[in-house]
Amino acid sequence: MTDPAGPPATPTPPTSAAVARRAGVSRATVSYVLNGRAAGRVAAHTQARVRAAAEELGYVPHAAARSLRAGRGSIVLMAAPADAVPAFGPLFSHFLAGFQSALHHLGYTGVLHGAPAASPVAAARAWAELRPAAVLALHGPPLDAPAVELLRRAGTAAVLTHGPQAPPGAHALFLDHREAGVLAGEHLLARGRRRIGVVLPAEPGLAAFAGSRLAGVRAAAAGCPGAEVRPLDLALTEESAARLAAAWPALGLDAVFAYNDEYAMLLMRALQDAGRTVGGDPEQIAVVGADDLLPARLLRPRLTSVRTEIAAPDRIAGLVDGLVRDPAAAPAVHRLGTFRLMARDSS
Amino acid sequence: MTDPAGPPATPTPPTSAAVARRAGVSRATVSYVLNGRAAGRVAAHTQARVRAAAEELGYVPHAAARSLRAGRGSIVLMAAPADAVPAFGPLFSHFLAGFQSALHHLGYTGVLHGAPAASPVAAARAWAELRPAAVLALHGPPLDAPAVELLRRAGTAAVLTHGPQAPPGAHALFLDHREAGVLAGEHLLARGRRRIGVVLPAEPGLAAFAGSRLAGVRAAAAGCPGAEVRPLDLALTEESAARLAAAWPALGLDAVFAYNDEYAMLLMRALQDAGRTVGGDPEQIAVVGADDLLPARLLRPRLTSVRTEIAAPDRIAGLVDGLVRDPAAAPAVHRLGTFRLMARDSS
DNA sequence: TTGAAAGCGTTACCAA
């Protein structure tokens, strides 16, 4: 490959200057034309020439140079779960797709960034280097005040974190897992259950959510004399579930909220294998899951589940856009979604 | 908030020039110190002063400016599935976490980018704007030659796409789904099955994989006289599965490779609800899934599954790093993983 | 209608 004219792997990417040379105009003209700011400034045939030159050269603008000059980038950074894998459920994936698309229409570039971070501040520093227009921390530990401050000082217009409250300078997106617990608890109580187990997953990263759900069940039970709530440790393995099932008689529970459809399926199977029956009749054990996954509907009995209804992706995208445009907007807590109970045969 | 000294949201982020002023040194010195290139150049106490100044100002280097100057960015872009949601299985999530971490140790910033793209070239253009060091297209349609060329011309050192072969200028990461089909087919044939159905998911984005898996089963059957293979359309809904189960007698199949554990679970349940029994005995219907998901082991009978063993994340990260360092490396096809059959009770 | 030039934040080179 000694052809000096067009090597397949160009050593240096074409710049707007190269386009200008080829079209016989100035760099300024190129910029105007390619950014649609040429109306009434540049002759139509000149525009055509510029576009053709750009096309032929395979010119692509350099986002870094652009945002350097503009003083602000257009990327919206989302913190990806680094190790807490289970967070990537189909729910979140689906939300993500819609969200990215909505951001795109608003002129942003949505990007998932998952670097292993020793601390929230370390993560914030890594994110800040990219000078994003906005940062959303939807997973892992919520951003704390120092992390938010770092991001704000680095020029991030909008900082959003999940969690019940917004640190100074940030906004919060809140999915109140307590509500899930309340729904499950009230449902079970209404069906006459009084001794309710609540699964606390052994897997790390889920502890915060699990705690809230437990609190929700407790809150529901508080209004019902004679009701008892008992936390249960469970790992996502068949051994762990078998152990819990073996201990069941000693526990004397008549119902369980299993955090999750996965934990629920696991436990339900273990209980059945241990000779107990699961279902809605008083002498059976009632089981409630969450997330309303498809496989859980395939079990017999069909699993009752607390479904998460996440807010419309474009609503959140609009919110982010608004915050970017008005960085000084008063911090607030925004609902990220709600829960709904899908009653089926297991309770 | 009229305090002119320290507004919480700084209007302009601190620059290296600000750090230099505060420390009473030049910008060059700041650069040396903060990049660890100061050994033997800058006095220890000067270094301390610079670091202190940076700390106090909350200085974070500007990635865009850095990569502008360096001529090359350090981000590794991974194409995220924009709409083909199912790709985000636990397998991929787990790989991703390890991969990001490995990239981080090599000095890269791994980033998932999922913009809605009208075509591969449009996607490539969006990616090229970020001037990434490397691009990995692990989902969706493989990159075609024009897309690769665009990226290469934009200076992307390493372009990797999934698929059986590498377009000019790109490398390929290949997970040969045919092998999964072969494994499933051979397994079923060895168990005496001769009339094998293969599920083709109705969901788009899976067609390519499904086709390969079907081809694999066909290849296995080709070596076995009397064996027949029949494709079956199935959507991921209970209605679709019920319809297929109802048609079963007419199909006269004694085995099915269901693409996926999810499809397998769905179909297995539908068959059972229609009064057929699933299992390894000759008069039962044999069902094989794939991906070896936990819930599939909870069904009765336990589901036989083809497990995907993805390559170690740090091996892939090392590969990418090598390609970035040597952009002219001869394109090759690299195995992304292998398959293994986990025989259980359903076949 | 077009061109020239400045400046965004960083780093590498060369001079002091």
Added chain:
DNA sequence: TTGGTAACGCTTTCAA
């Protein structure tokens, strides 16, 4: 041991 300066690619203001 340190500082000045130029250059990366782009947008934008001002002048022609």
